Amino acid sequence: MTVVTWQSGCSACHLRAFGLCQAVQDSRGAACLQSVRHPARFYPPGRTVFAQGSQNVPLHNVLSGWLFSYQLLPDGRRQILQFLLPGDIAGLEPEGAAGITHGLETLSEAVLCAIPRDGFHRLCARCPAVTERCRWMMARDVTLLFERLATLGRRMARERVVHLLMELAVRSSRTTQFADGTRLRMPLTQPIMADALGLTAIHINRVLRELRHEGVLELNHKTLTILDSETLTRLGGFPEGLLELWTQPLPPEQPTQSHATPRRA
Secondary structure (H helix, E strand, O other): OOEOOOOOOHHHOOOOOOOHHHHOOOHHHHHHHHHHOOOOEEEOOOOEEEOOOOOOOOEEEEEEOOEEEEEEOOOOOEEEEEEEOOOOEEOOOOOEOOEOOOEEEEOOOEEEEEEOHHHHHHHHHHOHHHHHHHHHHHHHHHHHHHHHHHHHHHOOHHHHHHHHHHHHHHHHHOOOOOOOOEEEEOOOOHHHHHHHHOOOHHHHHHHHHHHHHOOOEEEEOOEEEEOOHHHHHHHHOOOOOOHHHHOOOOOOOOOOOOOOOOOOO
16 A cells, blocks of 8 residues: 655645644644644555454545445445545544444545544644534534435435435535536446445436436536536435535634634623
């Protein structure tokens, strides 16, 4: 596995405007972050970063690429739980006696920055803003997981496909405004979508053909083309303001300095 060296270090990382490390804004916090993280590593597509049941899994900060978390049933069936994009954190969940409850695999080439759990605890102690940022990110992700639960439980196949593609389009581009004809790289395959949506790959193929013929969207050669943004937004059915949470560099109430003191009432 290739170790990727980032000569600029944490202080000039391209993800400082997004993700967990945005909470580290001063030189003291950046030095602490630099001291607890491992060198960034490159992973090829289809590589398992950690397997379901692994112990002592570090946090993984996604610097580039697409990944997904998953659970395997005893008979080998797989449910994809979440897609992770640059700025996301994997491994925040607590480990049980049997280890972590899910695995993580790369969907495309990816670069990850690992932070051991003990180092992350030290970072939170020195930079309280990291704890608050982590809490906000986890609350945001739980809200999206509620949407996915509703999708798997109640939405029809067509709604499931549009809902997923709309989510990933917003999260990957960090905007909710799409012009007709917008093209976005989206390294999805129909079997991957099937494992995420509880459908068969054949059913996914049928729905994608229908959406293309209706002039709504096209997913071809791992590229999503938005043909009718208004219809796509309507069919997505997201609650107002939810996807905007992925377009904001910083939540409004979060302090921008790790040493900020709380205001008195």
